[in-house]
Amino acid sequence: MATQRIADILKNGQPDESVTIQGWVRTKRELKNFAFMEVNDGSSMASLQVVLNPQLPNYNDLLKKINTGASVEVTGVLVASQGKGQRIEVQANHLKVYGESDPETYPLQKKRHSFEFLRTIGHLRSRTNTLGAVFRVRNAASNAIHQFFQKKGFLWIHTPLITASDCEGAGELFTVTSLDLKQIPRLDSEEIDFEQDFFGRQAYLTVSGQLEAEVMAMSFKNVYTFGPTFRAENSNTSRHLAEFWMVEPEIAFCDLQGDMDLAEEFLKYIFQYVLENCAEDMEFFNQRIDNTVLATADNIINNDFERITYTEAIALLEKADRKFEFPVEWGADLQSEHERYLAEELFKKPVIVRDYPKGIKAFYMRLNDDDKTVAAMDVLAPKIGEIIGGSQREERLDILEKRIQETEMSPEDLWWYLDLRRYGTVPHAGFGLGFERLVQFMTGMGNIRDVIPFPRTPLSAEF
Ligand code: 4AD
Ligand code: MG
Numbered sequence: 530m531a532t533q534r535i536a537d538i539l540k541n542g543q544p545d546e547s548v549t550i551q552g553w554v555r556t557k558r559e560l561k562n563f564a565f566m567e568v569n570d571g572s573s574m575a576s577l578q579v580v581l582n583p584q585l586p587n588y589n590d591l592l593k594k595i596n597t598g599a600s601v602e603v604t605g606v607l608v609a610s611q612g613k614g615q616r617i618e619v620q621a622n623h624l625k626v627y628g629e630s631d632p633e634t635y636p637l638q639k640k641r642h643s644f645e646f647l648r649t650i651g652h653l654r655s656r657t658n659t660l661g662a663v664f665r666v667r668n669a670a671s672n673a674i675h676q677f678f679q680k681k682g683f684l685w686i687h688t689p690l691i692t693a694s695d696c697e698g699a700g701e702l703f704t705v706t707s708l709d710l711k712q713i714p715r716l717d718s719e720e721i722d723f724e725q726d727f728f729g730r731q732a733y734l735t736v737s738g739q740l741e742a743e744v745m746a747m748s749f750k751n752v753y754t755f756g757p758t759f760r761a762e763n764s765n766t767s768r769h770l771a772e773f774w775m776v777e778p779e780i781a782f783c784d785l786q787g788d789m790d791l792a793e794e795f796l797k798y799i800f801q802y803v804l805e806n807c808a809e810d811m812e813f814f815n816q817r818i819d820n821t822v823l824a825t826a827d828n829i830i831n832n833d834f835e836r837i838t839y840t841e842a843i844a845l846l847e848k849a850d851r852k853f854e855f856p857v858e859w860g861a862d863l864q865s866e867h868e869r870y871l872a873e874e875l876f877k878k879p880v881i882v883r884d885y886p887k888g889i890k891a892f893y894m895r896l897n898d899d900d901k902t903v904a905a906m907d908v909l910a911p912k913i914g915e916i917i918g919g920s921q922r923e924e925r926l927d928i929l930e931k932r933i934q935e936t937e938m939s940p941e942d943l944w945w946y947l948d949l950r951r952y953g954t955v956p957h958a959g960f961g962l963g964f965e966r967l968v969q970f971m972t973g974m975g976n977i978r979d980v981i982p983f984p985r986t987p988l989s990a991e992f
Contacts, residue, residue: 532602536572542607542617549604550577550619553656554595554630556639566595568603571655574662574809578610578618579603591624598630598637598656644979651983651992659818662810663980666803667968673802674755674776677795683751683778688738690757693730694943696740697891698936701760702733703771734759737961738777740893740946743922746779746957747949753778755964763987767976768865768913770965772985779959785895785904785921788958789881792908792917793834795962796879800829803971811971819973825911826971828878835880839863839902842871842882849875862889868907868914879916880909892936893946894920895956896928906960913970919960926950 532549533542542548552570562583567576585591595601604623610616636650637657647654654660678685691705707727708714714722723731738754745752754777762769778795780787804811804826815822837845846857846867855864863882872880883906884897894903908917923929929950933940940947968980978984983992 534572535568535570535575535577538577538607538619539573539575539615539617544607544609544617546607547604548607548619549602551602551627552577552600554597554599554601556597557592557595559592564592566601568601569656569661571661571665573665574658574813575615578612578615579605579624580608580618580620581624582620585621585624591626594626594629595624596630596632596635597639598635598653600627600630601625602627644976648978648984655982658813660979662807662813663968663972663974664982665810666807666814666972667980669803669806670799670964670968670971671755672806673799674795676802677798678751678753678778681751683753684745684749686742686745686749686752686754688735688741688745688754688756690735690759691728691732692735692741693728693732694740694946695733695938696735696737696893698938699736699760699762699891701736701762703759703761705732705734736760737775739779739959739961740943742777742779742959743893743946743949743957746781746959747953747955750781751778765987766865767978768966768969770977770981770984770986773977773981774964776962776964777959779957781955781957783921783958784956785883785906785958788919788921788960789836789883789906792881792906792919792960792962793879796908796917796967797830799967800826800971804830814972814974819975822971822973825973832878834908835876835878837871837880837882839882839885842867842880845871845875860886860888863907863909865914868909869912872909872914873911877911879911882907882909887932890920892932892938893922893929895923896932904958908960910966910970912973913966915963916966916970917960917962919958921956921958924950924954924956926954 532551535550538548550568552568555567555569555576558565564581566579566581568579569576602625603619603621605619605621607617608620610618637653655664695702714725716722736758742752742754757772758775759772843857843859849870853866884902885905886901887903890903890905894905896903904921906919907915910916923932965977965980969977974980
């Protein structure tokens with residue numbers, strides 16, 4: 530049977546139209562001569578109000594069954610609503626209850642629940658207003674990302690989730706194995722004999738698709754990935770997940786300047802798209818979660834990002850009239866408190882910091898002429914800190930080989946990556962956007978666990 534989306538009915542439905550909807554009961558109100566029921570199908574924040582009259586067959590029996598959480602199908606006629614809060618409502622002619630929901634045990638009640646509590650019911654929390662809005666924004670942002678790159682002619686490529694290389698060199702890898710953990714084969718040296726493992730070598734879940742994206746950029750010029758990445762980083766913070774989604778464009782014949790320009794244009798595009806396509810949800814976040822969300826979006830879209838070098842950033846932090854927990858020192862990585870100070874307090878907008886010391890960055894970043902810094906850039910966002918990390922890549926074979934040595938990466942494992950510098954090398958650059966951090970930034974949601982349907986964090990992999 531053809532059914533309508535509630536979002537479409539609320540927007541375009543006219544009195545006297547016949548409609549059929551399917552969804553889940555949010556609330557029921559029984560009055561003397563009739564009853565109201567709010568039904569939500571996830572298509573919008575607002576639910577559709579359904580009026581139930583005693584003329585409905587089995588009226589009293591049905592009323593007992595339509596408690597919060599029950600699944601229903603309603604056929605009826607649209608009428609202009611008398612009550613305030615909605616333009617239109619449905620007079621039901623037919624109500625079918627698919628599945629009841631026991632009001633004694635159903636954990637979602639009409640009151641506000643804490644996000645901590647909702648995480649314990651990850652299988653039901655997407656039925657709440659806030660999580661519903663988050664996942665619609667997540668969907669719209671995903672769509673915006675594809676639109677942005679597809680319009681520019683970037684090829685969407687699929688990089689492997691199982692890999693043998695540690696792209697970031699940070700040692701935060703999950704091993705993928707089919708070895709019998711009760712009888713792990715060992716070498717004489719007591720080390721694990723991964724030659725007997727499934728892939729004949731140690732393999733991991735990828736931390737980034739970048740190295741493979743570079744391969745593809747060397748034939749298609751402009752490519753992007755959008756997929757899950759994994760980090761066994763034991764960070765229990767509101768901005769770290771063990772499994773998160775990353776968007777990684779890789780652009781051939783491009784330098785750091787072009788990379789920064791693309792990152793800024795990209796973020797502006799996504800914000801604009803989400804504002805246009807999720808207006809009701811964004812309004813909700815502004816009212817209920819963080820009252821700076823709309824102003825921030827406006828600021829992103831209409832103002833240039835600040836751009837400074839790492840060295841300038843250190844000077845600004847040294848001048849700051851406040852104490853940081855972590856010392857500020859040229860050569861040390863910026864901590865999230867430093868990043869937030871720059872973006873949130875000092876500039877009050879996104880800041881792109883570039884040219885970081887080579888000692889704190891990955892082997893593949895292009896060495897600058899000063900021999901001390903690399904052509905790296907991070908986009909720092911207010912409240913979030915680093916949202917994008919990128920760089921121009923080292924395209925010169927001899928320097929790349931030296932950097933691999935310095936950073937103690939294995940040149941044998943990277944033979945194919947080095948080959949790209951042997952055959953038709955070009956300057957190229959790219960970046961990685963942490964998709965959940967972006968959704969946090971857009972919605973004002975304080976905890977990254979609440980912007981992905983099923984968060985994976987240390988000691989937690991339920992649902
Ligand atoms: O800065 P990162 O480590 O950069 C890379 O992986 C590069 N290979 C990207 C590239 O140039 N193609 O990670 C990129 C972004 C970060 O800026 C951050 O937003 C996000 O990924 N990120 C995380 N998000 C959630 N949980 C984590 N544990 C994250 N680690 C990084
Ligand atoms: Mg980074």
